Amino acid sequence: MVERAKQEFFLGEGPVPETEETQRLYVNIGPSHPAMHGVIRIFAELDGEVVAKADVEIGYLHRAFEKHCETGTYTQAIPYTDRLNYVSPLINNFGYAACVEKLLGIQVPERCQYIRVIMSEISRITDHLTCIGASAMELGAFTVFLYMIKAREYLWELVEAVTGARLTISYVRIGGVKADLPPDFAARTRAAFKEVRTVLDEVHKLLTANRIFIDRMRGVGAITKEEAIGYAITGPLLRACGVPYDVRRATPYFVYDRLDFEIPVGEHGDNYDRYLVRMAEMEQSMRIVEQALEQLPGGPINVDAAGRPLEPAEFVDRGKLGQTKGLLHVPLRLSPTLEGSEGPLHQRINAPDKRVVLPPKETTYGSIEGLMNHFMLVMEGFGIRPPQGEAYVAVEGANGELGFYIVSDGTDRPYRVRCRPPCLPPMAALHRMIEGEMVADIVPTFGSVNMIAGELDR
């Protein structure tokens, strides 16, 4: 311990090899280093400018996600999942909810599944934009970063229009989603995608055939196919090695089996191929969203939406006075935070299961059954109670397979929630990618891994 601390604090304290006149240099890269995002420490043993050995240390952003999930109800874990991968939080949301739904054995309505697909793919694009933009910036291509963040902004405006937030969205509900898509969503998406495609074209021109970029990326940080599989690497990094594994295709969930898309693969497994795979995937994601918007089913609307919207207070007063005749069919003006989950919309985006899904607010305010149903779901010790058992659900996160393994003991609190973070395996293999390469190559390789500390450290 003392020896190691000495080496860590004083540079150049490495053992002197007897045969050569050189000595190894020990360098701490991070955690307080901008390229390490402030959360990763690489303890590197350098031989000249070459990394001879590297030890990657994680855990600086550990927030006890799994432990906290055990202390609250199934619904209360949803905000924690936002903070796993904070660049594409919607995918975490949906993965967690899909696992709880599997435990419960319920199916969400088709429209909701399409919405989940659409929002997942938009998140995947934002994630890839951030990854490529940031790693290009770390190589000095600041223009690319600004362009890509601009494109991401258009997509985040879409996310904001649907979920009401940009980052901590908590959009999913067990058995459904918070709100239906806004009425002009398809047109807005088309407009945003037009901008994103322009940016991608520009970035292709700036980077793909750029001599400096290719020299820094090609052949750097490569990993073989066999090693990638041994390290359980999934997502763009595995596909860059030439393995066409994608959860969306291998074990389709939601409605991915009805959508036509390609799985781009690379060849060499190096940083440049990862860049190409991500660029191609963004185009595929946009294709998926466009098809899903075409196929998006309307779903049943049982309530006639004609009539005067009521203020909630007026609505409750009428209920108290016993003027309940036809009250359930009167549209209610909800607060802006609940827009999109009014009665008629609520039914087509949520599973028809009273044990799991909160009733629409009109029903809660307007009928004793609705009020009791609401009360039973939010009361401690009642709520969503999956039967005893366990389930594992994998979805394709932006970085690879995002798995949730939940054990239920039959109460309203999960007994154990395990998140399989997609960027832990590449981080475990990072030392294999940087050993034997130059110090300066650590930064692009680390950037291409797209480490997201929120899910890595949980």
Next chain:
Amino acid sequence: MDGPAILDRLRARFGPRILGTHAHRGDATALVERAAIREVLGHCREEPELAFEVLMDLTAVDYLNLPGAEGRPRFEVVYHLYSLTHRHRVRLKVPVDAADPVVDSAVPLWPIADWFEREVWDMFGIRFAGHPDLRRLLMYEEFGGHPLRKDYPITRRQPLIGPKV
């Protein structure tokens, strides 16, 4: 191969060393005797019909407070395997007693087991025999206890660490 067929093959090959199987919600699950886990994992990987090339996940569950689980071994180490060739999955579980929480390491089979097992040691205090470097992964060296154990209270504070002045 579908879930029941995988479980049938494992039962036929390992007999009583497979302690039980189930397919709750369609997830093929086999409970494996602790002494046999390395062999079962190796078989799952090497057998061409199974060909589980990927150790997708490795974690553990502490069954200390589960109603109806009294008398059962306290921990279970859970392996999720995936086959790229056949696109099927299986879950293997190993019951581990609190008195002797040691399981054979899977590092010789999959390099990713290195970090997964370090995390399980960190969070649950289960040791892996044959692991080359069993350090904590997420917590720091001076941390006391194993936070995901059910008897670790969520409110417990740990002393501040830092260089001795």
